[in-house]
Amino acid sequence: MTMNRRRFLVAATTVVGGAGALTAAVPFIRYWTPSARARAIAAPVEINLEGLEPGQQINVDWRGQPVWVLRRTPEMLQRLDALTDSDELRDPHAEVKAQQPSYISGAQRAVKDEYLVVVALCTHLGCVPLFRPEPGSISADWPGGYFCPCHASMFDFAGRVFRGVPASTNLVIPPHRYLSESRIEIGADPE
Ligand code: FES
Structure with a gap:
């Protein structure tokens, strides 16, 4: 075999090998490329907080799970402080790191104290708790908060x-950031 013919065969084999690898890679890439629907589901959700009165909360769908945004009143925030100083809570200072992003810390568990943004799924078996803000509405010493109807977690x-x-x-705090005073984006970290 001449040198030129050998070089040609080596080059041809390399090209064919490359084409084979490309053919094999296409289904893999197709498989892993998220569909438009999957991208839409994973996308952050923007919420307008205008019109949300103190003491009210709204329900938001984010990644197929319910999220609440609660505008806390000064009285609600005071009750949080009182509970932090009691021994009634299991993790009063939010030290279990998996339950919130790293930029959320402390008793209020919020970027801004006034607004709680929280995944509305009980951390026992995933039921949706009830919003029961009125003190005494669950039991005589109920301070107000969320009550899970499945097995009575509070x-x-x-x-x-x-x-x-x-x-x-604790309930999970999702990633979120403020785009302005009245707009919040759930599913994105602060810049
Ligand atoms: S699922 Fe909430 S207490 Fe069991």
């Missing part, structure tokens, strides 16, 4: 779990 206005209930961790 959470305060920061989503912190009480002691002695089936749920063992």
